[in-house]
Amino acid sequence: MPTSPSTTARHILTYAQSWRGGGVERVQLRLLRDWVAAGRRATLVIGDPNGPLAAELPDGVETIALGSAGYRRLLTAVPRQVARLRPDLIFCPGNHYTSVAAATRLRLGSVCPPIVAKVSNAMVRPDQHFPVAQGYRAWLRLHPYFITHVVAMTPAMASEATTAMGMPAGRISVIANPPARAIPGAVTPALPNGRFLLGVGRLEPQKRWERLIDAMPQLDPTIALVILGEGGQRPALEAQIAALGLSNRVSLPGHAADPLPVIARAAVAALVSDFEGVPGVLREALALGTPVVTTDSSIAVHEIVTGPALGTIVPAGDPAALIAALGHWLAPGRARPVAVPQPGENAGSDYLALFDRLVER
Numbered sequence: 001m002p003t004s005p006s007t008t009a010r011h012i013l014t015y016a017q018s019w020r021g022g023g024v025e026r027v028q029l030r031l032l033r034d035w036v037a038a039g040r041r042a043t044l045v046i047g048d049p050n051g052p053l054a055a056e057l058p059d060g061v062e063t064i065a066l067g068s069a070g071y072r073r074l075l076t077a078v079p080r081q082v083a084r085l086r087p088d089l090i091f092c093p094g095n096h097y098t099s100v101a102a103a104t105r106l107r108l109g110s111v112c113p114p115i116v117a118k119v120s121n122a123m124v125r126p127d128q129h130f131p132v133a134q135g136y137r138a139w140l141r142l143h144p145y146f147i148t149h150v151v152a153m154t155p156a157m158a159s160e161a162t163t164a165m166g167m168p169a170g171r172i173s174v175i176a177n178p179p180a181r182a183i184p185g186a187v188t189p190a191l192p193n194g195r196f197l198l199g200v201g202r203l204e205p206q207k208r209w210e211r212l213i214d215a216m217p218q219l220d221p222t223i224a225l226v227i228l229g230e231g232g233q234r235p236a237l238e239a240q241i242a243a244l245g246l247s248n249r250v251s252l253p254g255h256a257a258d259p260l261p262v263i264a265r266a267a268v269a270a271l272v273s274d275f276e277g278v279p280g281v282l283r284e285a286l287a288l289g290t291p292v293v294t295t296d297s298s299i300a301v302h303e304i305v306t307g308p309a310l311g312t313i314v315p316a317g318d319p320a321a322l323i324a325a326l327g328h329w330l331a332p333g334r335a336r337p338v339a340v341p342q343p344g345e346n347a348g349s350d351y352l353a354l355f356d357r358l359v360e361r
Contacts, residue, residue: 009355011041013087015078015100018069019051021230021255022202023280024094024120026053030178031091033058034348045081047073052230052255056183074100079107089113089355094120095277098143105146114148114358119157120277122298123164126316127274140164144171149358151175151351153278156299173354176344180284186258191265192224192251197326198266200259200281201273203231203252211272211322213240213250218323223267223330225250228259264288268329273297274316279304286310286340293325310337
């Protein structure tokens with residue numbers, strides 16, 4: 001396969017498993033919109049083209065649907081599509097997808113185009129047991145051999161990547177995610193009439209929504225809980241809600257096409273995950289003047305919640321601290337934070353500038 005004569009990233013290829021509602025894929029679609037608007041050719045290899053995020057696919061993106069969200073399909077299909085299409089650059093949208101990048105580099109070798117990978121989740125994982133943590137650390141140390149350049153969303157995440165991966169600092173850039181924008185015509189889910197606590201994220205084990213549900217009996221009984229998102233934990237969470245007798249206070253309305261109006265109305269936005277990257281929901285809440293309560297799930301959390309006037313950071317395994325923090329922010333008359341503008345307005349063009357430098361080299 002001959003190398004491309006291009007000195008700019010005229011054609012960018014990226015990939016994802018599905019459009020079922022993950023934050024990584026949502027940011028990927030925002031970036032694709034900006035790249036297409038800038039006149040670049042963009043190809044997205046998507047495992048399962050169905051799901052709520054399908055409505056956010058920008059016009060002009062070439063899609064290759066594999067018919068299955070299985071990870072193995074990506075491992076074989078992406079190298080094959082790269083060999084066929086010969087893009088100028090490959091964009092790996094998150095940590096979860098770096099095995100596909102490794103498979104592509106292994107198959108194509110020296111004729112593989114540059115691969116840029118975004119750090120989307122914490123690389124220090126206190127939730128992992130010792131043997132798994134050892135294996136994960138060893139895997140991260142292999143990344144400099146198949147990833148050309150890493151993008152971290154904050155300086156602290158960049159430092160973590162340097163340490164965890166052994167990636168030279170010159171091969172790491174800091175580019176914030178593009179901020180969420182209002183989606184005209186998006187349907188807002190039914191919400192409680194009174195004040196409510198809000199969680200936004202997939203219903204998956206990482207998010208640990210059961211912690212938030214467990215806290216509800218200890219909070220003001222007039223406060224409701226709404227968790228926006230969908231996922232495999234729904235049956236377990238619904239059973240927990242029923243067992244605690246909270247069916248009249250806790251609702252799981254599913255995926256919201258545009259959560260911003262709900263975040264703006266919430267009394268508090270809560271994130272109780274074991275691990276995160278740079279949680280977009282925290283930035284979105286603070287940009288709307290909504291206070292946040294979050295577990296210490298990422299080094300980047302401290303770069304977002306920079307002071308007690310914005311919210312509270314609690315240890316991941318401390319239910320008493322979580323209840324106390326929620327009770328503080330839910331107290332009647334509690335002042336809301338001054339809105340904090342989100343970074344990342346020029347994220348799309350910043351990525352393209354990086355891509356062009358790598359392709360030119």
